[in-house]
Amino acid sequence: MAIRPMARTDVNRSAILAHLGAHGPASRAELARTLSLSPALMTQLTKDLLHDGLLRELEHQASQGGRPARMLGLVSSAGxxxxxxxxxxxxxxxxxxxxxxxxxxxxxxxxxxxxxxxxxxxxxxxxxxxxxxxxxxxxxxxxxxxxxxxxxxxxxxxxxxxxxxxxxxxxxxxxxxxxxxxxxxxxxxxMAERLYGLGRRHRNFLAVTIGTGIGAAIVIDGLIVRGFGGGAGEIGHIPVREDGPRCTCGNIGCLETFASESALVATARDRNVIAPGAGVAALRDAADRGNPAAIAVFGEAGHLLGRAIAGLVHVLDPEVVILLGEGTADWGHWSYGFEPAFRAALIPARRGIPVAVETWQDxxxxxxxxxxxxxxxxxxxxxxxxxxxxxxxxxxxxxxxxxxx
Amino acid sequence: MAIRPMARTDVNRSAILAHLGAHGPASRAELARTLSLSPALMTQLTKDLLHDGLLRELEHQASQGGRPARMLGLVSSAGxxxxxxxxxxxxxxxxxxxxxxxxxxxxxxxxxxxxxxxxxxxxxxxxxxxxxxxxxxxxxxxxxxxxxxxxxxxxxxxxxxxxxxxxxxxxxxxxxxxxxxxxxxxxxxxMAERLYGLGRRHRNFLAVTIGTGIGAAIVIDGLIVRGFGGGAGEIGHIPVREDGPRCTCGNIGCLETFASESALVATARDRNVIAPGAGVAALRDAADRGNPAAIAVFGEAGHLLGRAIAGLVHVLDPEVVILLGEGTADWGHWSYGFEPAFRAALIPARRGIPVAVETWQDxxxxxxxxxxxxxxxxxxxxxxxxxxxxxxxxxxxxxxxxxxx
DNA sequence: TATGGTTTGTTTAGTCCTGAACTAAGGGGA
DNA sequence: TCCCCTTAGTTCAGGACTAAACAAACCATA
Incomplete structure (x- = not known):
């Protein structure tokens, strides 16, 4: 195994570009700090990038008590x-x-x-x-x-x-x-979340997506865990019950068959909470109107999801759990079952872990x-x-x- | 975040020592390959180490089709x-x-x-x-x-x-x-397992210990996952049932309250399978003798453990699961419940994942x-x-x- | 208005490491 | 025997990076 992975040669040059893209203009000193590089090297690298036309020097920034910083910005037409x-x-x-x-x-x-x-x-x-x-x-x-x-x-x-x-x-x-x-x-x-979203300030987090199915991505020390076969994060098939409908994977009791938009719709149809042809929107409307059966459908799914994610928090010890996906639009209904089950299942030391819901766009x-x-x-x-x-x-x-x- | 972690200066020198310690004598060329370093650097580093008296040159090895390799070995009195x-x-x-x-x-x-x-x-x-x-x-x-x-x-x-x-x-x-x-x-x-044991050939594995409690260590890309607060691997408190005895952590339904040596003994005592003062040895003896109640105690614990670990395999996608700890002495009885539950809960693509039991010493x-x-x-x-x-x-x-x- | 403190940025000397070209040492086939 | 192939190991030029010293630009305070 490599002790020193020896990054490709101009990784740092591109890291500067990516950081400026993600966080806006910054000074050389600031870049050096956030990218953990020496100021000396930063001088070298930015010199190259300025010469290449990928960066340009912006105005000075007001002094922070010392020499004012010369800001560097991306040339946005670069790519x-x-x-x-x-x-x-x-x-x-x-x-x-x-x-x-x-x-x-x-x-x-x-x-x-x-x-x-x-x-x-x-x-x-x-x-x-x-x-x-x-x-x-x-x-x-x-x-x-x-x-x-x-x-x-x-x-x-x-x-x-x-x-x-x-x-x-x-x-x-x-x-x-x-x-x-x-x-x-x-x-x-x-990865987008880490660069531009809530994950920007965290190097260890668990991202969970709720949509047609349910999935997760694990970020440890700033890197995404892919697993041996590139299949890490398949939380949809965590076994959560001994019974239940058959999953697309062929097994019974998978989380995904209880806690996903498809599962919610299937359950709601079975219980005649929504019409046979209706979708998740109908279920949401029913819950919004205070229909107890609809609220219960969300609540039960939230309960199982909360317990499953609590298990993952114990295993991975992330700093924060971030929720994403189309399903987060209904999180208000999910959380009714999720929060109590999630918090109760956590050991006291982790009980305060934040759960953040990211705003979602198509x-x-x-x-x-x-x-x-x-x-x-x-x-x-x-x-x-x-x-x-x-x-x-x-x-x-x-x-x-x-x-x- | 650091793009280039910039290892401490003489990491590689020590990596050579550790590799020789773990795997026995090796040639410079072999070391360069396994440590992903250039042969050029290996020449430099081994020169230093030989001069320092930490390494010594051993006999030549038979030719592999080219120039025969000069083996290098540790000077065992070095530390x-x-x-x-x-x-x-x-x-x-x-x-x-x-x-x-x-x-x-x-x-x-x-x-x-x-x-x-x-x-x-x-x-x-x-x-x-x-x-x-x-x-x-x-x-x-x-x-x-x-x-x-x-x-x-x-x-x-x-x-x-x-x-x-x-x-x-x-x-x-x-x-x-x-x-x-x-x-x-x-x-x-x-870490020991990765250097000297079954984990030597795997960069991604899940190590599970069965003893008084139950624990796990996660190795991803050759590094141990510690989590944000250093508490990753606490699989003992994964919620696996809605009921059950109260755990030391204060919650109910933790894996540890069903699948650990203490849990087995408690259950066996409750069911009068073993005498009130008896320990896990008595339970093992009973199971060895074919006592169905004792076998059932192991089987039920194995069942829950199997399902929980299957969930982790989905989440982490390891190459192999390694079992360790005092409890592995009874693995024959555990596996009776573990194997079917574990395999059945896995998605087809992962169903063949190996589960290895490491020999255990005090x-x-x-x-x-x-x-x-x-x-x-x-x-x-x-x-x-x-x-x-x-x-x-x-x-x-x-x-x-x-x-x- | 000097003086010192603070932050930014550059220069310089030197370390660690690699790729490329090389030598060394064996084997096998015409 | 000679030639070519393979693997092992070394030398050398150069790239990436850092620490340390320094210069630049601002502030506050006596």
């Missing part, structure tokens, strides 16, 4: 990235600037089960890219519900999409001629995928591999065809 | 380490050589609740150390059942020992004048603690902090008071 969320019946696209801001979104119908689906995805991507800004495109991030062997290779297996070892990474790369990074969608979201999944590209700088361990190098190259090359001093 | 296991009613000591072999063991009664316990522990340690070999003592490793703020600081909180923020690290350091590394006992054991806990000292080299992230530096200094200084070329 853009595209993120894709793949679902079984549609794909969502988003284009983001180098600073992480969403520039453009789109959504298209898509049949993940079709034999030609890889080609049609490539086609949809091509036309989305063509409509974008003129800034150089650094790469494509793809978020999928399932396990991915590695971001760089991008071979996907997913029960939800009914995919088995689909080489989506290699195919898109060949078709589009761009760096392509593939990741589990929850992990991608967690574009968030795809934005998370785009973050894969922008987060490449943080990839000190080489998770993104060769594709990460390509992203870095594109970032630097586009700005300065001339050689560096 | 020793002492490990301590602290329990509520006793402490166990072990002295190990630099290559990890156990040289000497001892066990003493100890009252963890006494007000003078820190001083008496220091005294017991002093006398144990005095009886040891003449090789220089590199440091003391202490394993405790509870959470530790950091190995270097060594402030311990433990419900089992009824300790709250006890500064055992600082106290022993002051009293003994030696580097002291403190760690949760299960984490210490996992000295293992203390040996794990001693490994903290010997494993300091692997501490690229600075987990052991200043204490790790001191260990490294002692290792190098003792061998060569003269300056290095």
């Amino acid at each position: 853009r990235a595209v993120g894709v969320k793949v679902a079984s019946d549609h794909v969502a696209f988003v284009e983001v600037g180098i600073d992480g801001t969403v520039l453009r979104t789109a959504s298209e119908p898509f049949d993940a089960a079709a034999t030609t689906m890889l080609m049609s995805l490539a086609g949809l991507l091509r036309s989305f890219i063509a409509g974008g800004s003129s800034a150089p495109l650094l790469g494509i991030g793809v978020g999928v519900p399932g396990s991915v062997d590695s971001q760089a290779a991008g071979v996907v297996s997913s029960t939800q999409l009914k995919w088995n070892n689909v080489p989506i990474g290699a195919t898109l790369r060949r078709e589009l001629g761009l760096p392509v990074l593939v990741e589990n969608n929850v992990n991608a979201l967690a 574009a968030s999944w795809a934005q998370g995928a785009a973050t894969l590209v922008l987060a490449t700088p943080f990839d000190a361990e080489g998770i993104a591999g060769e594709q990460g190098d390509l992203v870095r190259q594109r970032l630097v090359q586009q700005a300065s065809p001339q050689e560096r001093s | 020793r380490a002492v490990g301590v296991k602290v329990a509520s009613d006793h402490v166990a000591f072990v002295e190990v050589g630099i290559d990890g072999t156990v040289l000497r063991t001892a066990s003493e009664p100890f009252d963890a609740a006494a007000t003078t316990m820190l001083m008496s522990l220091a005294g017991l340690l002093r006398s144990f150390i005095a009886g040891g070999s003449s090789a220089p003592l590199l440091g003391i490793g202490v394993g405790v059942p509870g959470s530790v703020d950091s190995q270097a600081a060594g402030v311990v909180s433990s419900t089992q020992l009824k300790w709250n923020n006890v500064p055992i690290g600082a106290t022993l350091r002051r009293e003994l004048g030696l580097p002291v590394l403190v760690e949760n006992n299960v984490n210490a054991l996992a 000295a293992s806990w203390a040996q794990g603690a001693a490994t903290l000292v010997l494993a300091t080299p692997f501490d690229a992230e600075g987990i052991a902090g200043e204490q790790g530096d001191l260990v490294r200094q002692r290792l190098v200084q003792q061998a060569s008071p003269q300056e290095r070329s």
Whole structure:
């Protein structure tokens, strides 16, 4: 095992860009502190980046008691990235600037089960890219519900999409001629959360998504845990009861069969709380109106979710639990069952752990995928591999065809 | 966050020592490969270590098709380490050589609740150390059942020992004048397992200990997960049932109240399977004789343990699950309930994950603690902090008071 | 208005490490 | 026997990074 992982050479240069993108302008001294680098090196690196045209010096900042800081900002025309969320019946696209801001979104119908689906995805991507800004495109991030062997290779297996070892990474790369990074969608979201969201101030957190299914991403020491086979975070299949409906995985008693939007809808239909064809919106409306049966459906799911997550808090000892996903819109109803079960199941020392609910937007999944590209700088361990190098190259090359001093 | 963790300066020198200690003699080329360092650097480092007298060149190895390798071996008189296991009613000591072999063991009664316990522990340690070999003592490793703020600081909180923020690290350091590394006992054991045991070939595994209580250590990418507060791995308090006896943590339904040796004994007594004063040995004997009630006690515990660990496998996606602790002696009886519950609760893709039972010896806990000292080299992230530096200094200084070329 | 303290940023000398080119030492086949 | 192949190990030039010393720019206070 490597004692000194020996990051790729210009990781730090890109880390500066990513930090400025995520947090806005900063001084050299501040960058050196937050990135744990020496001021000396920061001088060197920023000199290069300024020369390359990726950074520019902004105005001075008011003195903090000493010499005033010269702020550095990104040259926003330096690049853009595209993120894709793949679902079984549609794909969502988003284009983001180098600073992480969403520039453009789109959504298209898509049949993940079709034999030609890889080609049609490539086609949809091509036309989305063509409509974008003129800034150089650094790469494509793809978020999928399932396990991915590695971001760089991008071979996907997913029960939800009914995919088995689909080489989506290699195919898109060949078709589009761009760096392509593939990741589990929850992990991608967690990465976005770490760079731009509540996770920004935490190096250890647990991100839980509530949607059609239920998932989690584990961030330890600032890095996402992928597990041996890239399948870490599958909390949907934690066994929580001895009985219950059969899960898509074939087992009985999985958390996902009790605590997910699909599970809520199924239960509510069984109990005639909502009409046979109604969805989660109807259930929410019923609960909003104070329907006790609807409230109970949320409460029971929240109870099981709370106990399961309490177990994870014991195992992982995170600093905070962050809730994400479409389902957070109904969190008010969930929390009714969640909070008491969660707190009661925790050992006293952890009972005060914060549970934060992140504001959710439709574009968030795809934005998370785009973050894969922008987060490449943080990839000190080489998770993104060769594709990460390509992203870095594109970032630097586009700005300065001339050689560096 | 640090993009490039920038390991302490002579980490690699010590990594070489640790590798040779754990795996026996190796050639420069082999060391360079396994430690992911360049052959060039290996030449430099081994030159220093040979000069310092910590390494010696052994005979040539038969050619592998090219130039035959010159093997390098440890000079075994170069150092020793002492490990301590602290329990509520006793402490166990072990002295190990630099290559990890156990040289000497001892066990003493100890009252963890006494007000003078820190001083008496220091005294017991002093006398144990005095009886040891003449090789220089590199440091003391202490394993405790509870959470530790950091190995270097060594402030311990433990419900089992009824300790709250006890500064055992600082106290022993002051009293003994030696580097002291403190760690949760299960984490210490996992570290030993990674260096010398089944974990040697795996960078991602889950180690589960069955004893008086139940615990776990999580190893991801070769590093132990400590969590935000140093309390990761507390699987004993995962909620597994809505009912059950009250746990020492104050809650109801904790795994530990069903699946631990104490829980087994309590259940067996309740059901009159064993006499009121009898212990786990009696229960084992009964199960060995084929007593169905005794077998059922094991089976039920195994069932709950299997489901809980299946949940962890989903969340963490380890390569292998390793079982450790006194309780593994009865694993034959546990597995009767464990295996079906475990396999049935796993998603198909993970159903084949191996579960390995490590052979267990009385000295293992203390040996794990001693490994903290010997494993300091692997501490690229600075987990052991200043204490790790001191260990490294002692290792190098003792061998060569003269300056290095 | 000097003086010292504080924060920012640069320069310099030196450490750690790598890649590339090299030497060393064996084996096997024409 | 000679030549080529393979693996082991060394040397050398150079890159990335840091610590330490220094310079720059501001503030507060006597």
